[in-house]
Amino acid sequence: MDIDKKDKAILNTMLENSRLSYRQIAKKTGMSVATVMHRVNALEEKKIIKKYTALFDYEQLNYDITVIIEMQVSKGKLENVEKKIAKHPNVVAVYDVTGAFDIIIIAKFKTRKAMDVFLKEIQTYDFVLRTNTQLVLKTMKEEEIFVQ
Secondary structure, X not given: OOOOHXXXXXXXXXXXXXXXXXXXXXXXXXXXXXXXXXXXXHHHHOOOOOOOOOOOOOOOOOOOEEEEEEEEEOOOOHHHHHHHHHOOOOEEEEEEOOOOOXXXXXXXXXXXXXXXXXXXXXXXXXXXXXXXXXXXXOOOOOOOOOXX
């Protein structure tokens, strides 16, 4: 699906506040309500808009520990390991990457003990060869990006 200026305007307005009504989006973007409604429906059908959600301040929810885990996996077993890790409730993201490691995992925890249990658990998974964990000291930016 081609994304034009109108779609980008709708997406960026929704990114700022996904709770806006079609009427409010139309007013902010200078489009008719019907145009906004049809375009949002098309964006949903094409899975460009995957879901509607809230953006939390995890530190205020006591998830003070964020880790970035690099993982090396046996050849041919990458997707199996990724799917298993992605199911864990503390995992925020799983990325298939190039370089010395095969997977990057981002996870958030309330306690060091919970983090430790998770790290020891994933190291026992079949086909995991090696991990390297980095503790995030300070988050400077963590948000969605606007469509250009």
